[in-house]
Structures are given as C-alpha cells and as structure tokens.
Amino acid sequence: MYKLKITDHLILLAGVFFMVAPVVLTFLTSTHDAITIYKGGVQFVPGDKFLENYETVLFQAGGFTKEVNGFVMLKNSMILGFGFAIGKIIISMLAAYAIVYFRFPFASFCFWIIFATLLLPLEVRILPSYEIVQSLGMVNTYSGLIVPLIASATGTFFFRQFFMSVPDELLEAARIDGAGPWKFFKDILVPLSKTMIAAIFIIMFVFGWNQYLWPTLITTDESLFTLVRGIKQILQVWVGAQIPDFNEAMALAILAMLPPVLIVVIFQSWFVKGLVESDK
C-alpha cells in the first residue's frame, strides 16, 4: 500500500484551506456589525452580532420597498431551485424517452438539435427569451421565472444515454406482460432511473439556485426576489451617508449557501451511485 507522506498531507491541507477559508471568513465577518467591517475589513475572529445579524436578514423587511425579507427570498429561491430541477427532470426524461423508445421521423436529428443547444448558454438567447416571456405576460411570476429555463439538453443527454443502456429485453418482457408505453415508463424506467434522477436533481438544483441573470431580468417585483439577487440588493443601498450593510450581505451569503450544501450532503451517496454505477 502507498504510504502517506507529509507532503501529501500538506497538499490536502492547502486544498482544504483554499476551499474553506473564504467561507469561514464570510461567516466570521457576518457576525460583526457593519461599522467594524467598514473600518477593519474582513474579520478573522467571531463577533458578537451573530443572532442580531441573522435575525435582521431573515425577518426584517429590507430593499427599496421594504416589503421583502430574507425569509421570503429564501422561499423564492427554494421555489426556483425545486421548480427548475424537477421541471428539468420531467421534461428531459420525457424527451429522452421519446428519442430512445419511439421511432418517429427525424428522431436522431431532433436529438442532435437538442444536443446542439448545449453550445448555446442562456446568455446568448436572453433577449429573445425575455421578449417571449414578456409578451406572454409572465414577467414577475414564478412560472416566468422557471418555465423558460427547464428545457435541458444536458438532462436529455444523460437520460438518453441511461435509457440506451437499459437492455431491450426489459422492454420486450414488459410488452409481453401487457405494459403499454406509459406503464413501462412509470413502472420500469422511472424506478430504474432513481439514482440518475437524484444525480441530475442535485446538479440542477444547485444550478437553478445560483441563477442570477434570468431572475434579475424577469423579476422586478421585490417580493419575487431570490436570495442570490437579494445579496446584491443589500450592497446597492447607498442612501446618504449610510454604510453598506456588509454584515447582512455576508449573513445572507451564508444562508444562500446552506440549502445547496444540504442537498448535496443528503443526496451525496445517491449522487455518486448515479454517476458511477447502474442497477440493471
């Protein structure tokens, strides 16, 4: 067996340090008041304003209209994250199911068209997308926030690869057992895809949670703001001689990090399974 050397530990420690230090510093800084931070910059020791700051960002209405607090933003982010991930999974599973199991004209052409959109990030098509959503009157709605984003080339691709690795005999056995297309999907494919669904859910949840540009465009109503937007909103308030609330921004950043971290921790074992092994 390979014997661990001191240099190995140093490399690992350096890695941990680079990954964790910014988070720790953010947390430590978030426990001070704004004035301390403004004077002294990033703080290296815990302060005494932990409860106060977190209570403020969570429950005290802020922003321009004084209508939205951190809790509402957290809720909005949750809705976006879950809606985004679940929507993407449903749409891409159905798309992949159609592509793999049904013979229709130009099926592989359709797949490659979907696949090609991988090369086009949201930013490229953001103006036409906005135009469409706007003309449908979906600005400042949850559906406007979520629906335009849920078509997923990545998800479709992963599910297609997975479905193609499911043995044909399973479909044939199901056909003989009297399962139609819908039953086969529901009773056999979906349960088989469990780990795959978990893996894609994690990726997509985090991806949806971290969306910034699209929510910025589509939500002008503060009650629909997501956490990621909210952080910027706090720092933007320069009224008179007011000091930006760095402490609250930091606290909000920590809060914004928590749910994705929890999701990854909870689904971690499924996630790894979905990526490396198949249960067929």
Place this chain on the structure above:
Amino acid sequence: MATITLDTVRKVYAGDVEAVKGVSIDIADGEFIVLVGPSGCGKSTLLRMVAGLEDITTGEIKIGDRLVNKVDPADRDIAMVFQNYALYPHMSVYNNLAYGLKNRGMAKDEIDRRVKEAARILEIGDYLDRKPRALSGGQRQRVAMGRAIVREPAAFLFDEPLSNLDAKLRVQMRVEIKRLQQSLGTTSVYVTHDQLEAMTLADRLVVLNGGNIEQIGAPIDVYDKPASTFVASFIGSPAMNLLNVKSNGSGLALEGSEGLSGANTKGKDKYIVGIRPEHLEVVDSPVDGDGINLEVNVDVLEPVGAESFVYASFPNGGPELVVRVSSHAHHEPGEKMYLKAAAKDVHFFDADSGRRVD
C-alpha cells in the same frame, strides 16, 4: 394450450436483408419444438415473430385458430423466457411474477395463488421477497420461468434461456425445463444454438440454416438420417465426418488422396460421404466389403473419459477424420490405423446440393 401454425413466414429487414425465407411449421398442441441453428440462421427472429416482438413481412402465424399477425404481444396468450432473464431489477421476485397479472387486472388473491403455486413448482418460495440482484444465475433463471408459468399461457417461448449459465447448471436446468414442460403439457418453442440442448429437449427439431428450414423431425430421426450435409455436420458432437469421394469404376475413391475404398451403391460420379465418429470401427488389417474402408494416420488422441476420440488424416493429406474409440484403446500419434464403416452407417449426399441421396 394451443397449436401454433406458421405458414410461409418471411422476415425482411430494412436494406433487403432476408432473415427468414418462407418458413412453414405446424406445431401440435403440447409439443416441444426446438429451433436450432448457427447464429444468424433466423431462429431468434422466427421466435420473436411468434411472440409479436417483430413484425411479419409476409406469411401467417396462428396460435390456436386465431391469426395473430397484427395482435399485440400481450394479447397473444404466450409467455417468453429471455436469454438474459430480463427480470425487472427494482422489483422483488414476487412482483416480477405478479407484474404481468396485475397489468391484466387480475384479482389480488388469484395473483397470490398463482405466484405461490409457481414458486412451489420452481422451489423459489424462499426468496420471493428478494430482488433479482441478490439471486444466483440459476435462481434468476427459475424466476424468469416462473414469470412465464404464472401466466398459464397457450405457449411458452424460450430464447436461449440457458446460455448464460455455467455448464453444470445448464444440464440441471435442461432436465428441469423438460420435466416442467412434460408436467404442464404446454406447447413450447425453444430456440438454441446448442445441438445437445436441442437433441435432449425436443419432441421435434427444426434445423434452420440461412433463414430456411433444413430439416424437421424427431431428434433421433434427424440424427440418423440428416437431410443435408449442413444438418449432418451441425447435429452430433463431434460432427459427422464428411468426405468428398468420386467413383472409380465400380468402387469409390477419395478425391485428392488415397486411403479410401468402398462400394458405389448409388450409381453417380461424385458424392459427399458422411460417417459418424462412432460408426468407424478400428480393424487390424485392411478389409474389403460393402461399406467404406479407410487407411489413415493417427494425429491426436483425445481422451474424454467414457470414450476417446482419435483425430486422423489420410496419407496424402486431405480432410481430417474423427473416430470414436474405447477409452482404453492405445493409439500413438503417427501410427497407421485401418477403419471400416458398415454400409448401413454410411450417408451419401449430393456433391453439389449437399442434399441426402437415398
């Protein structure tokens, strides 16, 4: 329980590949039919057409009196056992068996009764709660058969169900399949490329080659009277010795080599002569007589326990020959060996078409 009738069934795949070229078989009620042939002979395609998993290009398939060409697999009243078992990995054994019955809307207690009954017959009652992943190959095979039995179908279709098992288990399951089919009396169509499996299981064998039927018959008839050189070389292990011979006056001689003499009883110029390894008798000195007499050199002795096989060749080259000898016979490589085969054990085939000449 039902008859199955195939009437000039053809299958043409895209790109004009003709996998099955007009096959007609009448399968009696309760009969065990084995379709046997090398890979690509169309046997699986034929079975899948009976199952309804492949469209029929032309021809008719009837199960009982019902034309099933356009009937869904689920409505054909058949059950199929797949080579890789095709068990649903996420369902317990119980649910694997019950799934098809549930889809038919059968009452819960009837499903339960049938599953328990099948489990009892197949001795899988102890692991009804397990997932297929936790079972051995032989147990999975039983579950796959259980899934067929619970349906109580008109016909069982087996698609090389034993190929994924190890040799010992294969023999065991082979016997079990036969016993099961005899006790249930369900019409069965079984596909295999293994001639031994085919011989041991079948009531009637259907030997397929290149999408055509070479011969249909009881295993022993096919063995004793192969209709063509293809059947002769495919059925039986080691394969029948096939030698190209020509007439020389009143007798026969090997083409391209010496070492063979015999009576030309059929009156043509050229033949392929077939002799099974067990019909070649080792004699002390060259003999004359009807039948075929051979003079060969021993190349290799292959003892397999109950018997041994001698691989021998003719003095001036030519084809290799396999001879079955008793397990205690001594034959040194290089040694000369005289062989004879009785006239009744010699098969004649047409040199051009390969068909049997009687």
